[in-house]
Amino acid sequence: MRHAVAASLFLIGAFTAAPHAQTIYPIDRAEFLAGSRFDFKVEFPDAPKPEAVKVTINGKSVDAVFGKPTTFLEAEEGQKHSALWARGVALPPGRYLVEATQGNARKSVVWEVYGTQRRPRAKNVILFIGDGMSVGHRTAARVIAKNWREGKYDGDLAMDDMPHMALISTSGSDSIVTDSANSASAYATGHKSCNAALGVYCAKNALNLDHPKVETIGELIRRRTKKSLGVVTNTEIVDATPASIIAHTRHRRDYNAIATMFEAVRPDVIMGGGKPHFKPKGEGSKRTDDLDLIGKFRDVGYTYVETKTAMLEAAASGKTKLLGLFNDSNIDGAFDLRLAKKGTVSKFPDQPDVPSQTRAALKMLSKNPHGFFLMVESGRIDKYSHSLDWERAVFDTIMLDNAVQVAKDFAAGRNDTLIIVVPDHTHAVSLVGTYDDARPGQLPRDRLGPYDLSLPPNYGPRDAEGYPTDMDTSRRLAVIFGTFPDTCDIARPYMDGERVPAVKGPDGKTMVANEKDCARPGAVRKAGNLPFGMPQGVHAADDGILTAMGPGAERFRGRKDNTFVFRVMAEVLALGGR
Ligand SMILES: [Zn+2]
Structure with a gap:
């Protein structure tokens, strides 16, 4: 009996950290690039004095290993811990055992620091991130854009027609289900971190910008x-995914600080929404300081544009440095730009879509004889999936695919460009059949045809880019979400604007179904399966599909952690090879 108790305690211990152990950053099992800079930090509970602790790396003193003195902060920031810091350090390739001792308590972590070849294998890397893009989105996009008949498609998506594929696991260090900051940061740094963090580990520091x-x-x-750098998105440029390429903050919501960080790193091509974070405080600004970031970019030779027309002109006239801010918030998605014309389309009538942004970015970046790194995000696949508006999410999946085709056309015949297409995480979304208005009954479930009744949809004719010209037809795909608040479902596209699945209830906390939707013909009321305060669908931990082509793409196979994407990019660009 005693043995059984001891064994079960041991098992519990395997899944929970001891409450008062030292914490070491980077964390255990971190694999990171030789020569890349990081902040080393060890936190000791109970605020010990420096003589009460000891830290070694492979048995040597930390100062000796990093070649610079460490700083010890007793009761850091007045908190109940002490901290040992070595900021901005780097390591050569190798395996490192870090041991931190405090009295009888000993904690250790192991790092693998990997080098890269000296010679780059690729001149250019283009990383496409379909934010939240899941297998369901991809499949629905293929049915819609490539035509399904007699069990086959008339064509492949550009992102499917790639020779290499892997499953990508997206969890953060603190939780199984990630957010977009943490997961994009894994691609951008090769380190896993916690929810909402960009380019930092989540230590005990009080201020967001002080974390390691x-x-x-x-x-x-x-x-x-000497390569050029491009960051392109249709979300706000300060949103998590684009921010991950340049930012360091414990919280993704530090939008103004992130805008300032963009100016510090100065990618050559920057395109997205989120204009108010770049203007000095006053009308049309969300900044709380007088910093005129648009002016600062202009001062160092950037062309600043706010419309698609001006973007195309800049690209056509040989410009190589561009700041494009096309909307106060996110750029409207393809469903509104083309079909519904809702969202902010009337306020911003001349916005680019992601393929046109990609084409312009490639034109400018490829002028650099040393090559470039470009991240392109189709960011509203995620946002529309949160709002359970699958038609908008799938239109933006088709839009991403058209942008991938632009990159494939660029890379064709040159064999010097690695193209990667990957989501940062997934949603619980699936294509399960079709709704047919010819079936008897009014409710969505009356009209749902699964299995042999899932006949192909009769959407309007496709335009040249694969988007149907009518989605609100009598036979439509049935794409369903696995997580939702209390909501009313109409099983048709929301032609009068993005779906709002739930609104705040009378207590100001609990989310309730949006009665506007409940009043629509054929609406069905669904009891939510999410915590009561959540207004929208949530991310899934399901693995994402990565496809890739070009030099280094063969490294992607089997199942990999998201940090591996950074590793392959670093390898092909030889970022650790000097
Ligand atoms: Zn999301």
Whole structure:
């Protein structure tokens, strides 16, 4: 009996950290790039004095290993811990055992620091991130854009027609289900971190900007290569995914600080929404200081544009440095730009879509004889999936695919460009059949045809880019979400604007179904399966699909952690090879 108790305690211990252990950053099992900079930090509970603790790396003193003195902060920031810091350090390739001793308590972590070849294998890397893109989105996009008949498609998506594929696991260091900051940061730094963090580990520091930093691929490109750098998105440029390329903060919501960080790193091409974070405080600004970031970019030779027309002009006239801010918030998605014309389309009538941004970015970046790194995000696949508006999410999947085709056309015949297409995480979304209005009954479930009744949809004719010209037809795909608040489902596209699945209830906390939707014909009321305060669908931990082509793409196979994407990019660009 005693043995059984001891065994079960041991098992519990395997899954929970001891409450008062030293914490070491980077964390255990970190694999990171030789020569990339990071902040080393050890936190000791109960605020010990420096003589009460000891830290070694492979048995040597920390100062000796890093070649610079460490700093010890007793009761750091007045908190109940002490901290040992070595900021901005780097290591050569090798395996490192870090041991921190405090009295009888000993904690250790192991790092693998990997080098790269000296010679780059690729001149250019283009990383496409379909934010939240899941297998369900991809499949629905293929049915819609490539035509399904008699069990086959008339064509492949550009992102499917790639020779290499891997499953990518996206969890953060603190939780199984990630957010977009943490997961994009894994691609951008090669380190796993916690929810909401960008380019930092999540230590005990009080201020978001004080946490231990790790170098981003944007900074590495700047510091170690002569390549150009591009960051392109249709979300706000300060949103998590684009920010991950350059930013360091414990919280992704530090939008104004992130805008300032963009100016510090200065990617050559920057395109997205989020204009108010770049203007000095006053009308049309969300800044609380007088910093005129648009002016600062202009002062160092950037062309600043706010419309698609001006973007195309800048690209056509041979410009190589561009700041494009096309919307106060996110750029409207393809469903609104083309079909519904809702969202902010009337306020911003001349916005680019992601393929046109990609084409312009490639034109400018490829002028650099040393090559470039470009991250392109189709960011609203995720946002529309949160709002359970699958038609908008899938239109933006088709839009991403058209942008991938632009990159494939660029790379064709040159064999010097690695193209990667990957989500940062997934949603619980699946294609399960079709709704057919010819079936008897009014409710979505009356009209749902699964299995042999899932006949192909009769959407309007496709335009040249594969988007149907009518989605609100009598036979439509049934794409369903696995997580939702209390909501009313109409099983048709929301032609009058993005779906709002739930609104705040009378207590100001509990989310309730949006009665506007409940009043629509055929609406069905669904009891939510999420915590009561959550207004929208949530991310899934399901693995994402990565496809890739070009030099180094063969490294992607089997199942990999998201940090491996950084590793392959660093390898092909030889970022650790000097
Ligand atoms: Zn999301």
